[in-house]
Amino acid sequence: MSAASPELRSLLLSRIRDVPDYPQPGVTFKDITPLLADPSAFGALTEALAELCVRHGATKVVGLEARGFILAAPAAIRAGLGFVPARKAGKLPGATLSQAYELEYGAAEIEVHAEDLVPSDRVMVIDDVLATGGTGEASLQLIRRAGAEVAGVSVLMELGFLAGRQRLTPALAGAPLEALITV
Template sequence: MNGLAGTTALLLSRIRDVPDHPEPGVTFKDITPLLADPVAFTALTEALAEISVRNGATKIVGLEARGFILGAPVAVRAGLGFIPVRKAGKLPGATLSQSYDLEYGSAEIEVHAEDLAPGDRVMVVDDVLATGGTAEASLQLIRRAGAQVAGVAVLVELGFLGGRARLEPALDGVPLEALLTV
């Protein structure tokens, strides 16, 4: 790989646009070709792990569902623990939950209450930053658990949807890093 430019080109070449999915007018960013390519998936994992270590993370939070696919190997590569943030009702036992608004309704995410603690520095990892609602809710959930947010790292930021602007107040000065912006 030829540095950052080579990694960027490789990642971009492995993301497929699917027009009119899940509805007409939407272009879905399909990362499954990237995941199927061991060289590209390794480059992605390395890049996200480097961001996490550089920002002093002690744990990785992966957002359901593709954030699990990315976050778990990032945590292993960085030598950190992995915490899944799930849709409401999916985790057994005591959980903390956070509701948030979507363009067309609302949703709720949860984390096991005992998985995050004061002193933890948590990096949120996800595949795509779109409108920022799920990421914003995860930041609130992490802080409610008493942990600190180390940052947010995503594969692709859909800049035209304004997620970064929505997240700015919730970030409260911690970094948001996107490997690719479209």
């Protein structure tokens, strides 16, 4: 399901490069750096993500490390909202809230500063790609543990064949998940 107009979808897809066999054989990496290098495409993406934040009544935007930071920060500014980075464990100084999650071959953990999310916040999570949904699911758990409400999740691209939406849907608890493009 695509949340982008056909024109925006076409523009975004034309600026995403497939890199075969990266980072390992059999994987096709979706490289968004050509999109980021094009100010028109990056601006259109930022505008679309900011509009989703506003439409869903967000008061803060959480960006997931690392490429989610690149998309979430300008979308937050454009929407007039605060930006909160969700970082890998051990990267933030001071008091943090953390959430562990399982990966296909191991485990990981994300953190936010404890004071950055409060119960009155409605939080939009932004990331570049929805793949298996593990990081997204952990971010939703972390937001709720902070006492904040989930406004939704927005991603540039959903890799539909990896079934991340199915994993993430129960954790959304009715909040929207919007992918600008689905491949």
